[in-house]
Amino acid sequence: MKEITQTKQTRIQREKRLLIQRAALEVFSEFGLRGATLDKIAQTCGLTKPNILYYYASKDEIYTEVLKSLLEEWIRPLKDISEQGDPLTEILQYVQKKLIMSKTRKQESKLFATEILHGAPLTQNILAGSLKETVDEKVKLFDKWISEERIAPVDPYHLIFSIWSMTQHYADFDIQVHSLLNHKNHATIFKDAEHFLLTFFSRCLTRD
Amino acid sequence: MKEITQTKQTRIQREKRLLIQRAALEVFSEFGLRGATLDKIAQTCGLTKPNILYYYASKDEIYTEVLKSLLEEWIRPLKDISEQGDPLTEILQYVQKKLIMSKTRKQESKLFATEILHGAPLTQNILAGSLKETVDEKVKLFDKWISEERIAPVDPYHLIFSIWSMTQHYADFDIQVHSLLNHKNHATIFKDAEHFLLTFFSRCLTRD
DNA sequence: TATTTTTTTGATCGAATGGACAATTATTTA
């Protein structure tokens, strides 16, 4: 029997849960919570539907767990912005990290976007919690840098929004991007995007 | 009987179809294609489910029609960018128009975002068609302006992507934006966003 | 007003889907 309060899982439990999570991420990011079916997830990971429900109580529980484990990873690069470093370098590095995530973690980006887009029913508390904490902390840091005249004055909140939106755009709207760029080579697109974004934010942040 | 080739609709047909479209936009933008149900749409517009299916052959047909009528409106501001005007003014005006659309047409923005995000199954031809045409045209114009040294050199495609992503972010991710800004007044957020964006793009486009 | 056409709806169907469960099989433990 599966214990809710358990701390130790068997080897098989660990393996299978991870297997399910990976498949679930793939299916959820493509079809959304409601479009995804247990059958599709089962098929993707090669298990049977009842077997999946042996490890997770419900479809919603799988979704919640996938989302939860994704969110921590999602916030991390923001936390890495350091007060000690050079302001412009730190911010540009953050832009780069976010762009790399869009490139290598497209599924996660899309899942997250879908969740927020549809009202964040399962993420609202996290948004208002740990994410907000981190954002507020970095906003303070940006304000400090501005007052020290180490970066140009901009609204720090909207600066963060702009970084998120511009970088995530390449993951979330990849269909559109590729379509408009004549299905140009994937690597080239990201190279161009990187150059554009770095130029863009440099110009914006170094003017007095 | 409903005629496919008909050109003239009755008064009731026009009214009811519009009624259904409005309700459908509301429901689809909130729940997505698969999350939306005919029952919800019916409830929203005060019709019965079979009555809706008297005007539209299927749920997909409603969705397609809503999306189609949305897309034209969506492209229009881009078309308005004029070769005659001052380059920076034209682009900044476009930014402003897109931001206003995010503010007043949030549902449309979210529906469009969801569609692209999930592979644009019904929009792909439009993306590759009329949207691409318009984008390519404006890219040429931007390139011309750059070669004339009337705006700073940037990749025009990515410039357009950045305008889209940053402005639409305020509609699509409104939950997150509001949550992180302490549920600040809606109008204030957009006023700040406008100021940020105009500053941002000015700085970016006026450096040599 | 009588007739025809359009619109509306209640009842219902079939497919899809999340989930339950008992029986079976595999694995671990004693």
Place this chain on the structure above:
DNA sequence: TAAATAATTGTCCATTCGATCAAAAAAATA
């Protein structure tokens, strides 16, 4: 190896949902 526990699966159920259809009601037309 025997007993106990964990894992797996075939089968089935209840619900939801898109769609159908015939009959009734309303509107348009003659």
